[in-house]
Amino acid sequence: MKLEGSALRLTVYIGENDQAHHRPLYSEIVHRAHRAGLAGASVFRGLEGYGASSTIHTSRILSLSEDLPIAVVIVDAAERIRAFLPELDALVTEGLVTLDEVDVVRYVGRQS
Secondary structure, X not given: OOOOEEEEXXXXXXXXXXXXXXXXXXXXXXXXXXXXXXOOEEEEXXXXXXXXXXXXXXXXXXXXXOOOEEEEEEEEOHHHHHHHHHHHHHHOOOOEEEEEEXXXXXXXXXXX
């Protein structure tokens, strides 16, 4: 797949313990993005954060919280990202979904 120039970055901010169809929500999003043929998806685990609930989640040893922040990031052509948004509407019941315009400078996979 060729991807360069103008694109959209879709970022989904959720909690580590969020579930969809008996699996972690971040995993469900990645697998659906893959099935949709999107260019790629990455999941990043945060060390500390809070969202709309104002509850701070942290990885510090003395904290009781294990529901750390998760960001799922997907970059692809605008029309492909926008076509994927209805999938997220069905999955993400709590969290934040953002879109940013980006310029793809390089997108190259490993040589097989």
